[in-house]
Amino acid sequence: MTTQQGLLLKQLVLVGHRKNYTVPFYPGVNIIYGDADTGKSSILRIVYYLLGGKQSKLDHEISSSVKYAVLEVEINGAPYCIIRDLYNSTKDVEVYSCRYAKLEENFPEKYVSSVSRSTNEKKSLSDFLLEELNFPIVKLKQAPTKDNSDTARLSFLDLFKYMYLNQDDVGSTHMLNIGNPVVEVKNREVLKYIFNVLDTNISDLEVDISTRTKEKSDLESQYRVISKFLSEIEFEQTSAIDEEITLIDELKEDLDRQLKELNNKMVSNNELYGGLKEALDTINLDIKRLEDVKSHAERNIERFSRLSNDYQNDIQKLKAASQARNAIGKQEYTTSSCPICDNTINLSDVSEEFDISEENKLKHELNSIVRRSKDLAVLIAENRKELEETTQTLNELYKEKSKAKEYIDEELANAVTPFLAERDVLIKESAKLVERRDKFVNALKVRNRQRSIAEHIGRIESNITQLKERLEEMLKSSPSMSSVLSDLASSLDLFLQNVKINNQFGVSISEKSFLPIVRNIEYRNINSGGLRTITSIGYLASIMRAKLNTNTNLPSLMMIDTVGKFLGKTPEDGTLDTDLKADENEGVSDPDKYKNLFESLLDLAERFEENGKLCQIILVDNDLPPEVAKKHSGFEIAHYRSNGVNNLPIGLIDDWEKDKKVR
Numbered sequence: 001m002t003t004q005q006g007l008l009l010k011q012l013v014l015v016g017h018r019k020n021y022t023v024p025f026y027p028g029v030n031i032i033y034g035d036a037d038t039g040k041s042s043i044l045r046i047v048y049y050l051l052g053g054k055q056s057k058l059d060h061e062i063s064s065s066v067k068y069a070v071l072e073v074e075i076n077g078a079p080y081c082i083i084r085d086l087y088n089s090t091k092d093v094e095v096y097s098c099r100y101a102k103l104e105e106n107f108p109e110k111y112v113s114s115v116s117r118s119t120n121e122k123k124s125l126s127d128f129l130l131e132e133l134n135f136p137i138v139k140l141k142q143a144p145t146k147d148n149s150d151t152a153r154l155s156f157l158d159l160f161k162y163m164y165l166n167q168d169d170v171g172s173t174h175m176l177n178i179g180n181p182v183v184e185v186k187n188r189e190v191l192k193y194i195f196n197v198l199d200t201n202i203s204d205l206e207v208d209i210s211t212r213t214k215e216k217s218d219l220e221s222q223y224r225v226i227s228k229f230l231s232e233i234e235f236e237q238t239s240a241i242d243e244e245i246t247l248i249d250e251l252k253e254d255l256d257r258q259l260k261e262l263n264n265k266m267v268s269n270n271e272l273y274g275g276l277k278e279a280l281d282t283i284n285l286d287i288k289r290l291e292d293v294k295s296h297a298e299r300n301i302e303r304f305s306r307l308s309n310d311y312q313n314d315i316q317k318l319k320a321a322s323q324a325r326n327a328i329g330k331q332e333y334t335t336s337s338c339p340i341c342d343n344t345i346n347l348s349d350v351s352e353e354f355d356i357s358e359e360n361k362l363k364h365e366l367n368s369i370v371r372r373s374k375d376l377a378v379l380i381a382e383n384r385k386e387l388e389e390t391t392q393t394l395n396e397l398y399k400e401k402s403k404a405k406e407y408i409d410e411e412l413a414n415a416v417t418p419f420l421a422e423r424d425v426l427i428k429e430s431a432k433l434v435e436r437r438d439k440f441v442n443a444l445k446v447r448n449r450q451r452s453i454a455e456h457i458g459r460i461e462s463n464i465t466q467l468k469e470r471l472e473e474m475l476k477s478s479p480s481m482s483s484v485l486s487d488l489a490s491s492l493d494l495f496l497q498n499v500k501i502n503n504q505f506g507v508s509i510s511e512k513s514f515l516p517i518v519r520n521i522e523y524r525n526i527n528s529g530g531l532r533t534i535t536s537i538g539y540l541a542s543i544m545r546a547k548l549n550t551n552t553n554l555p556s557l558m559m560i561d562t563v564g565k566f567l568g569k570t571p572e573d574g575t576l577d578t579d580l581k582a583d584e585n586e587g588v589s590d591p592d593k594y595k596n597l598f599e600s601l602l603d604l605a606e607r608f609e610e611n612g613k614l615c616q617i618i619l620v621d622n623d624l625p626p627e628v629a630k631k632h633s634g635f636e637i638a639h640y641r642s643n644g645v646n647n648l649p650i651g652l653i654d655d656w657e658k659d660k661k662v663r
Helices: 040-050 100-105 125-132 156-160 181-194 201-232 238-268 271-328 347-354 358-476 481-499 529-548 580-586 591-610 626-631 656-662
Strands: 007-016 020-024 028-034 066-075 078-084 093-096 109-111 139-141 151-153 335-337 344-346 516-518 557-561 616-621 636-640
Touching (some): 007 040, 007 100, 007 616, 028 591, 040 636, 139 181, 481 591, 529 591
Parallel strands (some): 557 616
Antiparallel strands (some): 078 093
């Protein structure tokens, strides 16, 4: 089977604190849809960032859950994993020449994240991508009409403008930075580069072939030195290292099984220990109960004694009062004036009617306190007896507990010591295996690095051959920009026809701005946001379609965020960027146009498949046409619902709400 040329995304892995979050990608159309604020757009933004894009703001659920990101890709059939820090865009990017599952067996190459920071000693990620895709690395004139114009290095991000429409770009009058004269000039040069019609394309290609030939020679020299050194030290071959790692893994698995069995024996094989432990638990429960009884009795004794002392003091006071009364004698009553009528009354008469004898009151109170004092004495005696009995029982229980612990310690020493000795041996053997495995994994990384150099030499050799064929083709018949724009206009016209826009006429590509023209109106001057949405997507699709018939310097990758913008499908459309009356006249809310837009992109992917060429289209939206959802359900790679209905994930970070509640 012939390897398909181009860039193919395989999977995005967000390595998290709690778990990893994975989004798979496949050749052809990939559809991501669902509720707003579920992380759909974040997927495309992170892919863009991992391919060299500028850092963008991350949603809180991502920044609080994810440590770093990995993008597994295939470039011209070769596997790579790109790892980049999500929170520091200036840090170097790591690129592993392997699949995600083999990361630990390989050393990474490191690239600077920006073209402006690259040096002869350290390439940028952009240079890596362009070289592996076999695209020429060139400098673009900032003022093409001037011979002494300054030049700027073309980067992979310059190409990305023709591969990725984010939420703001879809249907926007500022797509491709329209309105910025400097950027517009550069964009035209980039489009020329994509279609190999730059004035310097042939000379740049010749320089690129020479540069890669020298790189191939340097790598071959490096490979010979490494191979000779490894041979001299009799370094193990990859197959032998793989066998050793497999054997170590089998031994480690067997040791882990023995350790598990040994731990089970230590717990279950000693019945006496179990019985003693159960008896000790019972003693501890009895001790706890009796300690509570003891404490209660001590509190009662202390409380009752204090109350008894108070009663004794009261008894002494009452007796003293009675003795004083006897010594003083009986009180003599006299006369007094009535406080109401001023008549004279005899106090002795009043006393006999209303008063109780003071002597009788003292005797009554004294007898009551004496009875209560006796009752307290009985309660104190009962609690003292209970305290004495409880203390005696507790002392006996403490002796039993001490003996039980001695028996347990002795039994444990006799029963467990042999197990511990055997366990220590197994643990030491396991640690040795882990250390040995690490050494072999490191050796495997060395051999894989050697293999990676050899494969890189092979890829460069293949690239040089292809570049020479392209140079020969360009020398024979270099395309003109007019013919390129004409072909693009035909493709765009067909796309708009398939979508079935109203009043389709005057479709072309401006030879001045290289922007689409519909009804003889240049893209930036189209009033209907819905028509601009359809046209902007059709423009990128037409540029991609050109790869079916010619070798262009652009990967067959297209990412569209919010396909239905200004088409009546997204609540966030707003009214500032579109003329609602123009949208109404266009009939952009017609469900058929929305469906036809999806169908046209699906048809484009099918054309690539029929021609045996690689193509990948990633579409993001809040909705999906029912006919497309039913007919092409296999193209859905992610469907999110914020309420989790139908067991769908709540978003890209599918456990964030749960974690937030815990916190």
